[in-house]
Amino acid sequence: MSAKSVKLENVTKQFTDDEGKVMTAVKEVSLHIEKGEFATLLGPSGCGKTTTLRMIAGFEELSNGAIMFGEDNVQNIPANKRDCTMVFQSYALFPHMSVYENICYGLKLKKLSKSEIEKRVTPIMDIMNLHVNKNRMPNQLSGGQQQRVALARALVMEPGVLLFDEPLSNLDAKLRITMRDEIRRIQKELGITAIYVTHDQSEAMSLSDRIVVMNEGRIEQVGPPMEIYQKPKTKFVSDFIGTANFLGGVVDKKDSDRLFVKTKQTTIEVLQKDADTFHEGQSVSVVVRPEAINLSKEGTESAKVLKSVFMGQIQEYELDFNGIQLYAVVADPGGKEVYYDGDSVNLTFSQRSLHVVPA
Amino acid sequence: MKENIRKLVKQPLLLILVVLIMLTLIIFIAFPMFQIFLSSFLSNGEINWQGYERVFAGGQLTSALTNSLVLAIIVSILSTAIAYFFAYTFAYIEVPFKKIFNGIAILPVISPPFVIALSAILLFGRGGFISETLLGIENANIYGLHGLILVQTLTYFPVAFLVLAGLLRSISPSLEEASDNLGSTKWQTFKKVTLPLSVPGIGNAFLLVFIQSMADFGNPMTIGGDYNTVAREIYMQAVGSYNMQAGAALAMVLLTVTVILYAVQKFWVGKKSYVTVTGKPTSARKMVSKGVFRRIMIGICYGLSATVILFYILVPIGSFIQLWGVNYSFTLDHYSYVFSIGQKAVVDTLQLSIIATPIGGLFAMILAFLIVRKRFAGKKLMEGISMLSIAIPGTVIGISYILAFNQAPLAITGTALIIIAAFIVRAMPVGIRSGITSLQQIDPSIEEAATNLGASGSKTFFSIVLPLIRPAFFSSLVYTFVKSMTAMSAVIFLVSARYNLITASILAQVESGRIGVASAYCTLLIILMIAAMLVLNGLTALFTGKWKLRKDKQTGAEIISKDAANADSVNAA
Structure with a gap:
């Protein structure tokens, strides 16, 4: 199997609807996915992630830009000749063929001999645990088994790039986690380049080497899961990944790696590596993750508890912080002091967890 | 639009198909309808309202x-x-x-x-x-x-x-x-x-x-x-x-x-x-x-x-009774008439229907496929014309064909072609409908999966699409056959000495009061219809036994009746 890198250069896709209105689904997307990397396109529905994937697969033509597999521009290679296979959201198993026939379909088209097909299919069926179901029809399989067949059918082609279009969205929650881990394990084991589309952030977090967050046809941010969560570049990313409170304000002062943001309530000091990308007087938002809020009976900032809910692992709070509503969680409430509706508390932020984004 | 045209040029096979089907639809549906419209205002080369005056006077x-x-x-x-x-x-x-x-x-x-x-x-x-x-x-x-x-x-x-x-x-x-x-x-x-x-x-x-x-x-x-x-x-x-x-x-x-x-x-x-x-x-x-x-x-x-x-x-x-109301004794006379003097009508009807069946069935499937799955310039028009055909009564088809195909360049009145065309146009809506329904039940990503695994366009069609819409194809075949055999309202205008049809003969017998012979013809038709249905059931069972597209198991006859009801076709013959 020879994994390939994938490069997107200024890829744009426009659709014309029946009334002649032009809709831009993907806008000037540039992206470089390394050989053997697991990259996830993450975003809300309609953000262009699936269209991007379909352009890589060759199902949609580009309106502008280029896609390269390794060093080769794939512009003129039709979908059926591209070195990539796809696992579909609906699995798209051929209902009139058995499990085995489904898996060999692509190899037969390559005119491989029977023994060669057998040689390639057997190890894949081993990995995917499919031997028992070899002769069953797809409609006799459970959702998880169908998923395995779809994955096996794509893997057996030994593609340069493996594409996933929300493959787990039709499975129940438990099975989704099992399959997620399995996909990651196999991808690492075989060293395949994988591009995965999802709207589920926990899926993206647990699977990816890098996450590509998309919104309205554009890339908002590309980075490893931790960076995306902790150092979001835009308000959209901080809001879409995890939960965030925003404190609006302006940059009052800045250092090489620190920002002082003056909000209505108070001036907040934030450690920020890219502080020089901001200028004084710029309006910004301070991203406050719910777990970055500490409550106590001492301190300077004062807030009021509007609602307090015990959730087992965490205690949830809705707080009024000088007229702004904040959402906070405190982990492991069993060992801590718990506040109730109407309590006045002192509120501090864990400085290390704060982050500033342009407003 | 431009993009669609570019796509067509890139796929020559698709282009040929689209052009062929479009031409057929225009020649056999749009053009005749236009001819009726024109003729309703024309008498001896003059434009006037006399026709409509007579209708409403x-x-x-x-x-x-x-x-x-x-x-x-x-x-x-x-x-x-x-x-x-x-x-x-x-x-x-x-x-x-x-x-x-x-x-x-x-x-x-x-x-x-x-x-x-x-x-x-x-x-x-x-x-x-x-x-x-x-x-x-x-x-x-x-x-x-x-x-x-x-x-x-x-x-x-x-x-x-x-x-x-x-x-x-x-x-x-x-x-x-x-x-x-x-x-x-x-x-x-x-x-x-x-x-x-x-x-x-x-x-x-x-x-x-x-x-x-x-x-x-x-x-x-x-x-x-x-x-x-x-x-x-x-x-x-x-x-x-x-x-x-x-x-x-x-x-x-x-x-x-x-x-x-x-x-x-x-x-x-x-x-x-x-x-x-x-x-x-x-x-x-x-x-x-x-x-x-x-x-x-x-x-x-x-x-x-x-x-x-x-x-x-x-x-x-x-059909076995000598003279209804007068002489109730058993006889085979009516059948011997049907199989001697009346034989030509039976043979002609069978021949023309058998020719029309595969053409009509395939035509409907391809049209359904184009409408559901492909994007191309002129698709709206194609959809529109085939939708219209559902609403055209047989008699209207009949008179429009005389008007449209009596003179050059399309002087085909009296030929087998015009009757076959009428058969196909009359049966087509149900076939298209059942093709569309059945294609809509198939996830398009199944075809994409085939492409993704290396199958060409025609390979995808023959190894994936066709097997999946087989039931619709068979039901369309049988419906075309059944409708052709029993067609009357459209083809009554088109029969000639060269080609006579069973239904036209039945009508002639009824008009001359020979109910016995008419009954014998009808009985023969019913037997042929039942045989056709049985063949369909056999074929459907044979080819779809392994897997089922429709959740509940249906016989071919049920599929047809449902499709016929769904298609809402004006199939008053």
Whole structure:
């Protein structure tokens, strides 16, 4: 199997609807996915992630830009000749063929001999645990088994790039986690380049080497899961990944790696590596993750508890912080002091967890 | 648009297909319709309103129009009422041998157009079994409005039944349980929940029967007597008195009525539906299994079913009887006539139908495939024309073909080609419909998966698409065959000395009072139809045994009847 890198250069896709209105689904997307990397396109529905994937697969033509597999521009290679296979959201198993026939379909088209097909299919069926179901029809399989067949059918082609279009969205929650881990394990084991589309952030977090967050046809941010969560570049990313409170304000002062943001309530000091990308007087938002809020009976900032809910692992709070509503969680409430509706508390932020984004 | 054109040029095979199909549709549907429109304003090369003046001036044509409307209204009301009764029993009451209802429902689809009219004559006509032999009425007259009401209601209520049964079955029983639970009596639940929910279905059924009754040609020709109707008058004007302008004007009026009704049915009534008609019950309804109410309902339905069946078996019986009403002795004379003098019509009909069947079946599948799966320039037009064809009555096709194909460059009147074309155009809507339905059930990513794994366009079509729509393909084949064998309203205009057809011969026999021979022809047709259905069932079972696209296992016959009802086609032959 020879994994390939994938490069997107200024890829744009426009659709014309029946009334002649032009809709831009993907806008000037540039992206470089390394050989053997697991990259996830993450975003809300309609953000262009699936269209991007379909352009890589060759199902949609580009309106502008280029896609390269390794060093080769794939512009003129039709979908059926591209070195990539796809696992579909609906699995798209051929209902009139058995499990085995489904898996060999692509190899037969390559005119491989029977023994060669057998040689390639057997190890894949081993990995995917499919031997028992070899002769069953797809409609006799459970959702998880169908998923395995779809994955096996794509893997057996030994593609340069493996594409996933929300493959787990039709499975129940438990099975989704099992399959997620399995996909990651196999991808690492075989060293395949994988591009995965999802709207589920926990899926993206647990699977990816890098996450590509998309919104309205554009890339908002590309980075490893931790960076995306902790150092979001835009308000959209901080809001879409995890939960965030925003404190609006302006940059009052800045250092090489620190920002002082003056909000209505108070001036907040934030450690920020890219502080020089901001200028004084710029309006910004301070991203406050719910777990970055500490409550106590001492301190300077004062807030009021509007609602307090015990959730087992965490205690949830809705707080009024000088007229702004904040959402906070405190982990492991069993060992801590718990506040109730109407309590006045002192509120501090864990400085290390704060982050500033342009407003 | 530009992008679509570019796509077409990139795929030469697709381009050729699109151009071929578009040409066919334009030549055999759009062009003839345009010709009617033109001719309705033309007399001796002059443009005038004389045709329409005659239609609305109050003469023979006006009475044909009002007659047809009156007939259609009465028949639609009666058919819908009877059908609702049947459908309710079917969906709510435990009835032994329920399958009989399904069987009765397909009879009008597969039987020749005038079986019931023939039976009505045998029973109630001059020398009829009931009218004269049992009741002793001499010179009983079944011909006219009352005869037509009887015959059309018995012919068309099964169509309404299919629509209503599907709808009632799809009403979620929990809605009615909720009503019961809130304290309603059974009658209140019916009045306040079930009936309002079925209003769209009732409207649908009413309109479908209305269109069919308006377009009906066979029954008015057989049993109409002095009661003149539109379809018959068009034929009389065109073939009888060769007044093409009047015929064309009347055809335009009929076409307008059916197109409007069809549009109302499709876009207005269809949209009002509160329930999604999946044909699948949401959860099991608790059927009424005892009580007086049940017995009464079952009794009435069995009685009506027996009547319908009686009407259908009377014809085969009549075909063995020397002279109905006079001499009831057994004879094979009628058959020997059919297989000697009448043989040409049988052979011609079979030949032309067998040619039309594969062409029609394949044409419908390809068209459905293009409409559902492909994007290309002119797709809207293609969809539009094939949609229109559903609403064109056979008589209108007939007269338009004479007008369109009588002169160069398309002088094909009198050839086999024109009859085959008429067969295909008449059967096509159902095939397209069932192709579309079946393709829509197939996830497009299945085809993409094949492409993704390396299959070319044609490889994908033959290894994936075709196997998956096989049931629709077979049902389209058989429907084309059945419709071609029993076609009358369109082809009656087109038969010639070179090509005669069974249905035209039956009509000639009826007109000259030779009911026995007509019955023999009809019986032969029915046998051929049953044989065709059996072949379809065999084929469907053979090719779809391994996997099922539709959740509930259906026989080919059921698929056809459902498709026919779905297609809402004006298949009054």
